[in-house]
Amino acid sequence: MSSQRSGHRHGLNAALFRCARILRDATASNPELFLPVACLFVWQLTAVAAKTSVLICAALFTALLLIYAFRVLGRTEWLRRVGWASPRQGFWAYSFIAGIAAAAGVWWFARIVHQSLGGVPPAHRVLLAGSSGPMIEELLFRGLIYWLIFECLRRAGVAVRLAICVTVFLTALAFAFSHNDRQGPRLYATILTGIAFGWMRAQSDSTAAATVMHAVYNLALLLAAMLPVA
Numbered sequence: 001m002s003s004q005r006s007g008h009r010h011g012l013n014a015a016l017f018r019c020a021r022i023l024r025d026a027t028a029s030n031p032e033l034f035l036p037v038a039c040l041f042v043w044q045l046t047a048v049a050a051k052t053s054v055l056i057c058a059a060l061f062t063a064l065l066l067i068y069a070f071r072v073l074g075r076t077e078w079l080r081r082v083g084w085a086s087p088r089q090g091f092w093a094y095s096f097i098a099g100i101a102a103a104a105g106v107w108w109f110a111r112i113v114h115q116s117l118g119g120v121p122p123a124h125r126v127l128l129a130g131s132s133g134p135m136i137e138e139l140l141f142r143g144l145i146y147w148l149i150f151e152c153l154r155r156a157g158v159a160v161r162l163a164i165c166v167t168v169f170l171t172a173l174a175f176a177f178s179h180n181d182r183q184g185p186r187l188y189a190t191i192l193t194g195i196a197f198g199w200m201r202a203q204s205d206s207t208a209a210a211t212v213m214h215a216v217y218n219l220a221l222l223l224a225a226m227l228p229v230a
Helices: 002-029 033-045 053-071 077-081 091-112 123-129 130-154 162-179 185-204 205-225
Strands: none
Touching: 033 053, 033 077, 033 123, 033 130, 033 185, 053 123, 053 130, 053 162, 091 185, 091 205, 123 130, 123 205, 130 185, 162 185, 185 205
């Protein structure tokens, strides 16, 4: 009986080792595939992390995702095509500042049109808004869709500057209308922030910089929503 249990344990360990090796090879050789899949997984886990135990797990996976995403910046040709690469010099800091500036602008706009920024969000929503949420949206809109539109326009003979402007505007529209809960002033504000994120993508040559700007923007707005109204 003991030898049978030992055999089962050895087989389980061997299976776990093979799985770990497959996962390691996948993360190293195909980051352009693994990154969006991992981002979707963490996003989905964080979205349902209402319980403390699940939230801790989501925070751990979020940290691993951010480390991995940083390590694979510009690693493959496909990642560079969608802009997942290090930005031009100085744009890490500029993206942080731009995120705060965009949030301040939306906060000011909301006060003018008497729109609420919402109440105090639960912890898992804060984690989602500051990490995997912006990452997956930027990889899609300022990454894949941006690259597809820009390449189509350039192959059609459109000048570079005009192609960038059109691409930024179209991706901003797609970004805004993907949010089903945005109407009226909120929709206009989302279009403007989408243009701002696209501007960051174009100026920095990096979707990662747009992701940082988007995350900082989200967190700054959440902080503003927590402040007492005068």
